[in-house]
Amino acid sequence: MDTSIVFVGGGNMATSLISGLRNADCPGERITVIEPDEAKGEQLASQYGVxxxxxxxxxxxxxxxxxLAVKPQMLREVAQGLVEPLGDSKPLIMSIAAGVPIAGLREWMGNDHAYVRCMPNTPSLIGAGATGLYADDRVTDDQRELADTILATAGVTAWVDEESLLNAVTATSGSGPAYFFAFMEAMQAGAMxxxxxxxxxxxxxxxxALGAARMAIESGxxxxxxxxKVTSPGGTTAAALGExxxxxLGELVGRAMRSxxxxxxxxxxxLLDK
Known part of the structure; x- marks a missing residue:
């Protein structure tokens, strides 16, 4: 991929995407990271050649x-600070800042840009992420494909047709790893x-957990x-599932995801009201 990409912020999620892009043979000289922390910037340059x-x-x-790869509470200030240096240029703007709607980006950066919101999750840090994406009506098919290609370097991608559905993505894959971690904690405590x-x-x-996930993905x-298939009537698994x-459990998980x-x-x- 020979696209020129600028990351505003060099934190963990940006680093995971940079790593994925480099592994996908995107040239380091085509990637720039704006990172106020000079030491962190030097580390990224040394490690990834960007x-x-x-x-x-x-x-x-x-x-x-x-x-845009900064914390949500920083995004307004950062986005407004990009307006003047961007000038008349109109790159695709991709935001991985959780919870900030495109309406906010339009207010802070203008209506003339094409915006894509991305909701990656923490397993993206190891290339096993799941990312939900939404594109506004200014995004071209080529830009949509480009955004998908960039996020796909960190795992699987799924597009939603309505921006409000990114809240469902957040409740599913965004927060989802923590649900599984909590269940693992409970199982470990039970085993002890x-x-x-x-x-x-x-x-x-x-x-x-790893084996079950692989079976769910690979078995079809x-x-x-x-x-x-693993629950014999009257057996040990049936006894546990009965509890x-x-x-x-189903209703509890549903309520948790709704919350x-x-x-x-x-x-x-x-964030918009501030």
């Missing part, structure tokens, strides 16, 4: 894609209560079918 700058100017921002030592419990739980069967059912989605919506409103 260009770095401590501030934005017209020359630095003369790229086909600008990726049954007498296993911590190291053995941890190893069995983590590899069980849906989760319901896989669950049924989950009695505790209304995450509602919070994503309220955070977006708070």
């Amino acid at each position: 260009n770095t700058a401590t501030s934005a100017n017209a020359e630095v921002l003369s790229a086909e894609v600008v990726v 209560d049954l007498g296993l030592d911590e190291a053995t419990a941890r190893e069995l739980v983590l590899h069980t 069967d849906d989760p319901t079918t896989l669950r049924e 989950f059912s009695e505790g209304e 995450a989605s509602d919070r994503a919506d309220s955070l977006a409103r708070e």
Whole structure:
């Protein structure tokens, strides 16, 4: 890929995308990172062979894609600071700042840009991410494909047709890793209560989670079918699943995800109101 890309911010998520791009043979000289922390910029330049700058100017921002990779609470100030150096240039603007709607970006940077919002998750840091994307009506088919290519270097991608559905993405894949971590914690604690030592419990739980995920991805069967295949009537698995059912696990997960989605919506409103 020979696209010129500027990352505004050099944090963990930007680094994961830079790593993915370099692994996908995007030339380092086509990537620039604007990072005020000079030491962090030097580290990125040394590790990935990219260009770095401590501030934005017209020359630095003369790229086909600008990726906004700063914390949501910083985005208004950063976005407004890009208006003057961008001038008349109209790169594709991609934002990976959680919760900030395109309406905010338009207010801070103008209506003439094409915007894509991206909701990656933390496994993107190891190339195993799941990212939801939404494109506004100014984004061309080529720009949409370009955005998909960039995010696909960090894992799988899924597009939504309505921006509001990014809240559902947040509740599913964005916050989702923490749900699985919490379940792993609970399983490890349960295994230790049954007498296993911590190291053995941890190893069995983590590899069980890995194996189950691989089966769900690679077998071609849906989760319901896989669950049924390993659940013998009257057996040990059925006994455990009966406890989950009695505790209304499905309803609990649904309520938790609804709570995450509602919070994503309220955070977006708070960011716009500031």
